Structure formats: structure tokens, C-alpha cells
Amino acid sequence: MTRKFLAALVVLVITGRGVCAAERVDPAADLKAYQSSVQREFPNVKLKDFANGPYTMDEGMRRQWEEIMQFPPYDFAIEEGKELFATPFANGKTYGDCFPNRGIGIRQNYPYFDTKRGEVVTLELAINECRQANGEKALPWQVGKIASISAYMASTSRGKPIDIRIPDDPRALAAYNTGREYYYTRRGQLNFSCASCHTQNPGKRLRGDVLAPALGILASFPIYRSEWGSMGTVDRRFISCNTLVRAEGLPPQDIVYRDLEYFLTYMNNGVEVSGPATRP
Amino acid sequence: MSKLITVMASVCLVAIIGTASFAQSADETAYRKAYETATRLHQEARSYQNGWTVTTVALKSAKDAADKNDFASAAKFAQQAEALAKASVEQSKSQKSVWQQAVVK
Numbered sequence: 001m002t003r004k005f006l007a008a009l010v011v012l013v014i015t016g017r018g019v020c021a022a023e024r025v026d027p028a029a030d031l032k033a034y035q036s037s038v039q040r041e042f043p044n045v046k047l048k049d050f051a052n053g054p055y056t057m058d059e060g061m062r063r064q065w066e067e068i069m070q071f072p073p074y075d076f077a078i079e080e081g082k083e084l085f086a087t088p089f090a091n092g093k094t095y096g097d098c099f100p101n102r103g104i105g106i107r108q109n110y111p112y113f114d115t116k117r118g119e120v121v122t123l124e125l126a127i128n129e130c131r132q133a134n135g136e137k138a139l140p141w142q143v144g145k146i147a148s149i150s151a152y153m154a155s156t157s158r159g160k161p162i163d164i165r166i167p168d169d170p171r172a173l174a175a176y177n178t179g180r181e182y183y184y185t186r187r188g189q190l191n192f193s194c195a196s197c198h199t200q201n202p203g204k205r206l207r208g209d210v211l212a213p214a215l216g217i218l219a220s221f222p223i224y225r226s227e228w229g230s231m232g233t234v235d236r237r238f239i240s241c242n243t244l245v246r247a248e249g250l251p252p253q254d255i256v257y258r259d260l261e262y263f264l265t266y267m268n269n270g271v272e273v274s275g276p277a278t279r280p
Numbered sequence: 281m282s283k284l285i286t287v288m289a290s291v292c293l294v295a296i297i298g299t300a301s302f303a304q305s306a307d308e309t310a311y312r313k314a315y316e317t318a319t320r321l322h323q324e325a326r327s328y329q330n331g332w333t334v335t336t337v338a339l340k341s342a343k344d345a346a347d348k349n350d351f352a353s354a355a356k357f358a359q360q361a362e363a364l365a366k367a368s369v370e371q372s373k374s375q376k377s378v379w380q381q382a383v384v385k
Contacts, residue, residue, distance in 0.1 A: 034384045185379040187330040189364070191371065195382050248331040256329060 050216030081152030098130035107157035141252035179263025188247030321365035328372035
């Protein structure tokens with residue numbers, strides 16, 4: 001009887017500690033551990049250079065990139081986005097009326113956790129909500145005008161370090177942890193997680209591609225991908241990654257994708273915004 | 281003599297048709313059972329945000345074959361979908377307890 005009681009007590013203590021450990025999420029410790037591990041792996045790459053993704057990992061690719069950058073393929077998107085951004089809606093208002101600092105130089109603060117509504121707000125979500133609040137239709141999420149507007153807004157933040165905050169609100173921590181779980185969870189027939197490529201194997205090749213570390217990835221969005229032949233938002237990238245491992249993507253701006261973007265951008269804190277950018 | 285031959289031929293024909301119809305019926309049953317299970321498991325995987333694209337493709341192939349009354353192929357695709365859906369659910373459940381081991385600490 002005493003033995004059974006002691007055994008039950010031991011199990012309770014062990015599982016109890018397990019639950020506590022699972023629930024104890026410390027974003028600041030995650031950030032420090034993650035950035036330190038990447039910098040240990042790539043000691044010659046400066047923090048701001050991680051924003052250039054695979055081009056910092058491979059000398060040959062870097063040379064290609066330097067040539068591409070003589071005529072950056074995303075320049076057209078910045079031009080279009082600038083024009084759209086300044087064009088008044090039917091009611092006479094503009095995008096600038098919806099954002100702090102009239103939308104200029106604010107990319108480094110997105111996504112943020114909105115404590116009033118209790119959820120993560122991405123830049124693309126804010127753009128479309130701005131349109132709807134002013135009587136306009138929402139734009140498609142992954143390509144086209146929304147990518148151009150986002151590209152222009154990002155361009156006004158270049159050089160500013162990413163600064164994502166996690167407010168003292170259990171819902172914000174829960175959103176961060178949902179994104180963290182999604183990032184590290186393997187899925188799809190190929191049994192890959194986001195981390196399989198971008199945390200466990202950066203710098204290595206997956207067929208013809210050089211894998212970029214998660215550090216810096218979201219500093220460069222939206223991106224022009226040669227594979228796509230056009231600009232794309234973070235939603236497009238997430239869905240594309242899911243599909244590559246033979247898992248179904250979530251709907252654009254699904255709450256879980258927003259949480260993933262929140263977690264991943266937080267991991268990029270301190271890296272300077274370099275978006276829009278180009279990728280293979 | 282010719283009567284006997286006619287009777288024997290008729291018996292053979294009935295036997296052949298009967299066998300074919302039985303085989304089709306068995307395939308159809310197998311298809312329906314596997315398709316139903318695969319669909320249920322696929323939905324369960326989706327509840328973990330982990331539906332596999334290949335399961336969707338196999339289910340569609342099964343349905344397309346069944347619509348053409350090709351139940352042998354339909355059963356084969358449905359059983360393939362069932363195996364894929366089952367694997368996706370198992371992956372989802374196991375990841376619930378192991379993903380934290382991958383977190384950089």
C-alpha cells in the first residue's frame with residue numbers, strides 16, 4: 001500500500017513538473033537561445049546580414065544576388081505600392097489615416113498583439129481592415145496590390161531593427177506559443193516542420209536550394225521569388241512551404257498563421273528590416 | 281446434343297456473370313468502407329492543421345473511379361487514402377508530445 005502510494009506520488013511529481021515545464025514559456029529566453037545558436041553556427045555573418053537569407057550562406061549565390069540587385073525585381077512593386085498608398089479611397093481618406101505615423105517607417109512593429117481584440121494583427125490584415133473601414137473591398141491576401149502596398153510600407157522601414165513586443169497578457173503569450181508550436185511541429189507526408197529547414201539545417205542544400213535560417217527571414221517580406229515570378233506576402237510563403245512538404249496550407253491570415261508570424265518575427269528582433277527583397 | 285451444348289453454355293455464362301458481379305460487389309463494398317474511413321481520418325488530421333495533400337488526391341482518384349463504376353481502382357485508391365490519412369493522424373498525435381524537444385534552448 002505504502003509502495004503504491006509512493007509510486008503514485010513519484011508519478012504525480014514527475015508529470016506535474018512536466019506540465020509546468022510545458023506551460024512555462026519564456027519568449028526572451030527563447031530569443032536569446034535561438035539567436036545565439038545561429039550566431040554560433042555562422043560566426044562570420046553579422047546580425048543584419050541574416051536579413052539577406054540564403055545569399056549570406058553561399059558565396060556563389062551572393063554574387064548572383066549582387067548582380068540581381070543592380071535592377072531589383074521588386075522595384076516595380078514599391079512604385080505601384082507608393083502610388084496605391086497615396087491614392088485616396090472613395091471617401092477621400094487614405095491608408096495613412098489608418099496607421100500610426102501615417103504608415104511610414106512602422107514595418108518593424110508588425111505583427112503586433114492587439115490587447116483590445118485579443119489577437120495578432122499583421123501588416124496585411126491592417127491594410128485590408130483599413131480598406132474595409134473606408135468602404136473598400138479587401139484585396140486578395142497573397143499576391144498583387146496588397147504585396148505592393150506592403151512592399152512600399154516595408155521600404156520606408158529599411159534599416160530599422162525589428163521590435164516585436166509581447167505584452168503582459170496571457171493571451172499574447174498563448175498566441176506566441178501557438179506560433180512556436182506550429183513552427184516546431186512536423187507535418188505533411190514528408191514529415192518536415194518549419195524548423196527542419198530553417199532551424200536545424202540552415203546553410204545546407206535541399207536539392208538546388210540553400211536553406212535560410214529563420215533568423216532574418218521575416219525581415220525581408222514581402223519578397224519577389226524567381227520561382228514565383230512575382231511578389232508574394234508572408235501568407236503565400238507559409239502556404240507554399242506547407243504544400244512543399246505535402247501538407248495542406250491554412251487559409252491566408254488564419255489565426256494560427258498570424259500566431260506563427262508573431263513568433264517568427266519576434267525571433268527576428270534586432271535584425272534590420274530589409275524588405276522588400278528578392279529570393280531564388 | 282445441341283440442346284445439351286446450349287444448356288451448358290448458358291450455365292457457364294451465368295456463372296461468369298455471377299462471378300464478375302460478385303467481384304464488383306466486393307470491390308464496391310471495399311471502396312465504400314475504405315473511403316468512409318479515409319474521409320473521417322482526413323478530417324481528424326485537418327483538426328490538427330495537418331491534412332495531407334496526397335490524401336486529398338487519393339480520395340479524389342477513388343471517387344472519380346467509383347463514378348465510372350471502376351470499383352477495383354476505386355477500392356485501391358480509397359485504401360491508399362485510408363493508409364495516408366491514418367499516418368497523418370498518427371503523426372499529428374505523436375507531434376503533440378514531441379515538438380517541444382526540437383525547441384532551441
